[in-house]
Amino acid sequence: MKIAYVCTEKLPAPAVRGGAIQMMIDGIAPLIARRHELTIFSIADPLLPPEETDGDIRYIRFPKATYETDVARALAAHKFDVVHVFNRPVPLIDYQAAAPQSAFVLSLHNDMFSPLKITAEQAKRALDACTLLTAVSEYIKRTVTNRYPIDPQKVKVVYSGVDASQYIPVWTEEGRRIRQAEREAYGLTDKKVVLFLGRLSKTKGPHLLIQCLPSLLIRHPEAALVIVGGKWFGDTGRSEYIDWLHELAAPMADRVLFTNYVPHSHIPKLLLMADVFVCSSQWHEPLARVHYEAMAAGIPVVTTNRGGNTEIVRHGETGFVIDDYQNPHAFFEAIDYMLVNKHEAETMAKKARTLVEQQFQFHHVAKRFETVYIEACSSLSPNQ
Structure with missing residues (x-):
């Protein structure tokens, strides 16, 4: 599979500035890249080049000011099988519109469906745009399923881990x-x-x-x-x-x-x-x-x-x-x-x-995500 990881606009990947999401990505990416073609999008950083290939992983970094627009354009151009968006349901709406042929996985690492962060209309559109969601805990899963009429089977709990x-x-x-x-x-x-x-x-x-x-x-x-x-x-x-x-x-x-x-x-x-x-x-x-x-x-x-x-x-x-x-x-x-x-x-x-x-090791996390990606691809309709 061709898989894209879309990091948040807060911190770059790899985790040269820290960050729980970035550290998890650093842990699982080499394992995912052994079997799949992996591209990671993140914001630019003075410590990192705009684009590079490290082993089997391709990194593409865009300026923070235009990050979401640049990512949407790249997703449309590269045609990925799976686009894994980390912790950002609202931008995912535009990403999915730019690449409707891709399966979209949204992983939640915080309560991103809080009414303080997203309107009910945005939430509905984001949930419709997702093929599947993952959550870092049962607690985070409930922040979605307790608020919106979504099938609980559409939200998979994938705990983080370490090496x-x-x-x-x-x-x-x-x-x-x-x-x-x-x-x-x-x-x-x-x-x-x-x-x-x-x-x-x-x-x-x-x-x-x-x-x-x-x-x-x-x-x-x-x-x-x-x-x-x-x-x-x-x-x-x-x-x-x-x-x-x-x-x-x-x-x-x-x-x-x-x-x-x-x-x-x-x-x-x-x-x-x-x-x-x-x-x-x-x-x-x-x-x-x-x-x-x-x-x-x-x-x-x-x-x-x-x-x-x-x-x-x-x-x-x-x-x-x-x-x-x-x-x-x-x-x-x-x-x-x-x-x-x-x-x-x-x-x-x-x-x-x-x-x-x-x-809770990274190889467990990678295997669980790979299962999610396979399920997401298989659930797409034939014309996608």
Whole structure:
């Protein structure tokens, strides 16, 4: 099959600026390209040429200002069997009009059918233009099927994943060596490290971890909180919220470390410094891919019950789930539980690693998408 991937207008592909969608594409694209002719469209970036071929993958990049128009023109010219549009239902309407002979797959990584993002008329047109849809979680699937009269079979759940070979479990000899080196590099050798990894925004909730730290230090005087991330992918600038985080942390400055943005290539090693990883999301998280990463590294996971998080982090089995997600004390209790009950935390972490190995690697994701593409092509009418 001739397959086109249409990225969003936010970030380029490959993921030189980060981004969950771009990182997933980087993981599955080489696998898809082994069996199919793959072209990836994304926005232009100073770090990347306008067009290039990397292995079996062709990349075409257009200026952000004219991106959607340029993509529509390219889709009409190249005549793909399948066009996979990532997270953008409204532009898909024009893409499908430009290439009506193609099967269109729309993958949803956020609640893109929210009335705040799309009108009812646009939603209907986008759903009619799609051959099939995929969603990164059952939660995201429900954001469509609960709002619109669409056949649930038209929306397939395709979870994201990782390359498990890039994540060395912390309990292995190599994992322990990397852990020691990372902790020494950050001056955390003798600390119990609580790790947050994500964009520094109120919806991600890192303020709650700072607020729970005084109680945690009473119980665990050697605790330290490491906050990894920036204002935006690759952006080390400040915001009013980030300034507030630093103000909250100031009384405990020797126990709160802000690393700013860290390139994704270093995340597998960075995770190993942690004793507990915490996803403190306050919004309806689609299903943050950082869960897969922490689980693959064998780090005990604490998360909130927001959105799709609990579809892979199962309370008491593969992690600890917080229901009272706005309460700093709830985070204290969860983190304390993981630090005190080390054997149980390690058991959960090993189950989580096994789950990733068995179900959530990039080769699983690629195979599931390939099944979707085959079904999408077979469902087209003969005159298309």
